[in-house]
Amino acid sequence: xxxxxxxxxxxRRLTERQADTVRRLTEAAVEExxxxxxxxxxVRNVARRAGVAPATAYTYFASRNHLVTEVFWRxxxxxxxxxxxxxxxxxxxxxxxxxxxxxxxxLVSDEPRLAAACTAAMLGNDPDVQELRARIGxxxxxxxxxxLGARADRRTVDAxxxxxxxxxxxxxxxxxxxxxxxxxxxxxxELIVR
Amino acid sequence: xxxxxxxxxxxRRLTERQADTVRRLTEAAVEExxxxxxxxxxVRNVARRAGVAPATAYTYFASRNHLVTEVFWRxxxxxxxxxxxxxxxxxxxxxxxxxxxxxxxxLVSDEPRLAAACTAAMLGNDPDVQELRARIGxxxxxxxxxxLGARADRRTVDAxxxxxxxxxxxxxxxxxxxxxxxxxxxxxxELIVR
DNA sequence: CAACTTTCCGGACACGTGTCCAGACGTTAG
DNA sequence: CTAACGTCTGGACACGTGTCCGGAAAGTTG
Numbered sequence: 001x002x003x004x005x006x007x008x009x010x011x012r013r014l015t016e017r018q019a020d021t022v023r024r025l026t027e028a029a030v031e032e033x034x035x036x037x038x039x040x041x042x043v044r045n046v047a048r049r050a051g052v053a054p055a056t057a058y059t060y061f062a063s064r065n066h067l068v069t070e071v072f073w074r075x076x077x078x079x080x081x082x083x084x085x086x087x088x089x090x091x092x093x094x095x096x097x098x099x100x101x102x103x104x105x106x107l108v109s110d111e112p113r114l115a116a117a118c119t120a121a122m123l124g125n126d127p128d129v130q131e132l133r134a135r136i137g138x139x140x141x142x143x144x145x146x147x148l149g150a151r152a153d154r155r156t157v158d159a160x161x162x163x164x165x166x167x168x169x170x171x172x173x174x175x176x177x178x179x180x181x182x183x184x185x186x187x188x189x190e191l192i193v194r
Numbered sequence: 195x196x197x198x199x200x201x202x203x204x205x206r207r208l209t210e211r212q213a214d215t216v217r218r219l220t221e222a223a224v225e226e227x228x229x230x231x232x233x234x235x236x237v238r239n240v241a242r243r244a245g246v247a248p249a250t251a252y253t254y255f256a257s258r259n260h261l262v263t264e265v266f267w268r269x270x271x272x273x274x275x276x277x278x279x280x281x282x283x284x285x286x287x288x289x290x291x292x293x294x295x296x297x298x299x300x301l302v303s304d305e306p307r308l309a310a311a312c313t314a315a316m317l318g319n320d321p322d323v324q325e326l327r328a329r330i331g332x333x334x335x336x337x338x339x340x341x342l343g344a345r346a347d348r349r350t351v352d353a354x355x356x357x358x359x360x361x362x363x364x365x366x367x368x369x370x371x372x373x374x375x376x377x378x379x380x381x382x383x384e385l386i387v388r
Numbered sequence: 389c390a391a392c393t394t395t396c397c398g399g400a401c402a403c404g405t406g407t408c409c410a411g412a413c414g415t416t417a418g
Numbered sequence: 419c420t421a422a423c424g425t426c427t428g429g430a431c432a433c434g435t436g437t438c439c440g441g442a443a444a445g446t447t448g
Contacts, residue, residue, distance in 0.1 A: 123366055130368075158378055166358065253396085
């Protein structure tokens with residue numbers, strides 16, 4: 001558990017141009033999956049759409065999974081911070097938690113196929129995916145904690161995270177739409193946050 | 195939604211020998227992942243280990259994901275039926291639900307890598323995976339319903355399923371061990387079943 | 389036993405991933 | 419202007435998946 005960021009030390013800040021390339025790649029991935037389905041989501045396809053050589057795409061993203069996970073991560077970090085009172089009433093806390101869950105559940109819900117791809121991608125083994133996954137988990141936990149304020153004990157947060165992960169998986173499997181899932185999460189949040 | 199079993203009608207019962215081949219394949223898959231990790235879990239590797247030609251493996255399993263999902267399915271259907279009173283007391287119901295959740299959570303917990311592979315595999319798009327996935331979902335729901343008896347309303351079962359899916363996903367990601375996950379599920383079940 | 393049918397084999401195929409590397413390109417410095 | 423540097427390119431590579439098909443092998447019939 002000691003050397004997680006072995007590859008990071010040499011990592012320099014990206015040029016304007018490079019950051020732009022990365023952005024174009026993530027956007028191209030979304031477009032690609034929207035137009036041709038998650039099977040068409042090929043690193044080479046995405047690279048072509050972004051006007052970049054495949055090898056270049058691989059210099060910024062270690063794997064297909066990494067690319068897809070990055071899409072999710074970007075959307076998540078684009079969310080405005082959760083603002084909530086530090087000592088909310090129970091109903092306030094519940095309401096805010098439901099809002100947070102709904103928000104992150106619907107992050108990719110406009111493109112169900114993208115959502116499914118994201119869920120699958122986040123299960124990858126690549127170190128980069130793991131890193132991003134940890135970041136995503138942390139961000140989710142932070143948002144939940146912020147919504148709960150003083151009512152954020154460990155078990156409550158754990159339970160909510162679990163429910164969220166379940167929603168992601170079930171919706172990713174296609175059993176249930178993301179909208180429905182958000183509603184179901186609201187039900188469960190009412191049980192957990194009391 | 196009309197033609198889901200297009201490929202099924204011609205499906206005959208398997209020969210003794212064929213059933214044996216299928217069993218050997220699933221067992222070989224488990225051994226392979228145990229010995230060489232989930233990356234070594236190749237259809238061709240598994241076929242070789244089972245003493246079968248790759249093409250033959252593909253006649254029984256449509257895809258790698260299908261094969262892995264089948265492993266999970268076999269373990270799940272090997273569980274003894276849930277026996278429980280039809281009208282349990284609340285504590286009885288809760289206790290039994292926890293037992294059911296623990297049981298199915300620990301199905302593949304002895305091989306974490308296998309478990310991760312299963313979770314990922316179940317997200318596949320192949321029709322065969324979808325079929326199996328539906329069957330698995332149904333079996334889980336049935337077991338939960340049996341444990342709950344008369345207390346099995348839709349929302350309760352939905353919530354429990356959601357929590358279970360979450361546990362599977364989080365454990366598959368490696369954040370948490372399967373044992374811990376089972377404990378956390380027990381906590382959540384206490385909130386849901388009242 | 390011979391003819392026929394069903395299954396299994398094994399090897400080729402198209403396509404995907406992720407790696408590698410020699411060379412083209414633009415930028416910066418001498 | 420030219421040399422050196424870092425980046426981008428495009429194409430080859432090894433390996434994986436899943437499909438296909440002709441021929442060997444096994445099982446079923448007459």
